[in-house]
Amino acid sequence: MTRYLYADQILEAFNVFHRPLHLDEVAAYVAEMEGKAVDEVRLAVDNTLTAGWMHGFLSTEHGLFTLICGYWDDSQPKEKQRTAQPMLRSS
Numbered sequence: 001m002t003r004y005l006y007a008d009q010i011l012e013a014f015n016v017f018h019r020p021l022h023l024d025e026v027a028a029y030v031a032e033m034e035g036k037a038v039d040e041v042r043l044a045v046d047n048t049l050t051a052g053w054m055h056g057f058l059s060t061e062h063g064l065f066t067l068i069c070g071y072w073d074d075s076q077p078k079e080k081q082r083t084a085q086p087m088l089r090s091s
Contacts, residue, residue, distance in 0.1 A: 004051050005044040006030045011067075020064035023049060 013021060013029040024038075027045045031038040049065055052058040059066045 004048040006034070006041060007048055009033045010045065010048055010052075014067040020061075020066040022064055026065070 009030045010026055012033070013026050016029070017025075023042075023046055026049065027038050027042045030045050031041045034041060049058060053060050053065070057068065059068050
């Protein structure tokens with residue numbers, strides 16, 4: 001699937017830094033790993049981070065993305081973790 005690019009590099013960024021990250025930090029990390037300019041990867045990284053948030057893998061607060069799927073952020077209690085809400089209403 002080419003719609004959400006750089007997912008491996010984004011996950012690696014969270015693993016390397018072990019803290020909430022701003023979009024620009026993630027884009028800079030991905031650009032460095034890919035050998036591209038930040039402007040070339042920023043939109044794809046933004047789309048992938050947004051999809052991760054929509055599907056409940058990331059939370060966002062004050063412009064910072066936090067990985068909440070248990071990969072490294074095990075310190076957060078389960079009840080504080082955001083779960084994905086259904087986007088469509090059932091009839």
